[in-house]
Amino acid sequence: MTKDELLNKIQSTIDEQQAKLTELKNKAKEESQETLDDIREAIDDLEPKLEQAKAKALEIAETADDKWDDVKDSLEEGWDEVSAKLEKGWDNLTSAVKSIFS
Numbered sequence: 208m209t210k211d212e213l214l215n216k217i218q219s220t221i222d223e224q225q226a227k228l229t230e231l232k233n234k235a236k237e238e239s240q241e242t243l244d245d246i247r248e249a250i251d252d253l254e255p256k257l258e259q260a261k262a263k264a265l266e267i268a269e270t271a272d273d274k275w276d277d278v279k280d281s282l283e284e285g286w287d288e289v290s291a292k293l294e295k296g297w298d299n300l301t302s303a304v305k306s307i308f309s
Contacts, residue, residue, distance in 0.1 A: 209275075213282070216286075221264060231250060231253075249296075252296050256292045256293045256296050267282050
């Protein structure tokens with residue numbers, strides 16, 4: 208995978224996760240206090256993971272093109288780990304929060 212391909216993949220995932228988080232925040236305005244507490248907990252869990260993803264994207268973007276082949280595998284593995292943490296965060300949402308999206 209080229210640097211640009213990986214960055215496009217990362218940016219797409221970040222955009223998707225950011226949209227889901229924004230949707231969660233917007234829908235929180237219409238929910239009960241108990242659900243709001245669950246939503247806040249989910250947001251508090253997901254926001255740092257999204258920031259990690261953005262940091263990894265920046266690290267990849269700042270990698271010099273002439274060094275890309277030397278670090279490509281480790282950066283791709285690093286992205287896979289960060290991406291898995293994001294997905295796990297969404298998978299761990301409580302049923303109350305998940306019901307908002309159904």
